[in-house]
Amino acid sequence: MRKENIEKVFKILNEMEKKGILKKYAIAGGIATIYYTEPFTTQDIDIFFVPESKNKIILLTPFYEFFSKLGFKTYKEYIMIEEIPIQFIPASKELEKEAVENAIKIKYKNVEIKIIKPEYLIAIFLDVFRPKDREKIIKLLEQSKINKHLLYNILKKYNLMEKFKKFKEKYYEK
Amino acid sequence: MKNKSNLQKQNIEKYREKIFKSKEKCRKDFSKLPFDEKIKISFELAEMVKYLKNFKKVD
Secondary structure, eight states: OOHHHHHHHHHHHHHHHHTTSSOEEEEEHHHHHHHHSOOOOOSOEEEEEEOOEETTEEOOHHHHHHHHHHTOEEETTEEEETTEEEEEEEOOSHHHHHHHHTOEEEEETTEEEEEOOHHHHHHHHHHHOOHHHHHHHHHHHHHSOOOHHHHHHHHHHTTOHHHHHHHHHHHHOO | OHHHHHHHHHHHHHHHHHHHHHHHHHHHHHHTSOHHHHHHHHHHHHHHHHHHHTOOOOO
16 A cells, blocks of 8 residues: 555545435445544444335445446455545444544645544444454543533434443443 | 662663653654654554564564
């Protein structure tokens, strides 16, 4: 992965949005977390998007057509833009959809991109709950400015409050 | 003698605490860097990880 190429990835995202291929999207995962915390290693860029659907069938064909026209290859479940593996994840859960809809706009150099709010990131990581997700929750809780009111509302709405309490008891017991 | 050793242990403990605190401060300072700077560091870390993974165990 080369850092110079990340700007190109973000430009392509904007282009996709302009062309209507990617209507609602937001950067999630490690890269989104890094926006709010200290830098750490991450292997790919995760992008949540609300997919177009026809008769409840998710349509991914426009995506692949767009990328193959540009000559980008796929590797496993990734689309490789330059040397950067990108994972387009359909936001199928209500929590993810809401996170995408409430994403904030930020600027990376001269490119505008959408990024998921830290409160939603915590809820999503809490839902997935792999060891690397737990690490990110800790980083977000300790290093970013969290709107507690918003966080608790999200956790309550998606039945994650109990899990969050147990998580805090485990990692922050004194 | 025992007192001296206890005092030394306490001093070491204090020193360790000081190091941990300064590390935490450093992490918080890093979190305040601009996004493009943080991504740059993240890529450099990934390169470093790749390099370190090349090391092989010597029997």
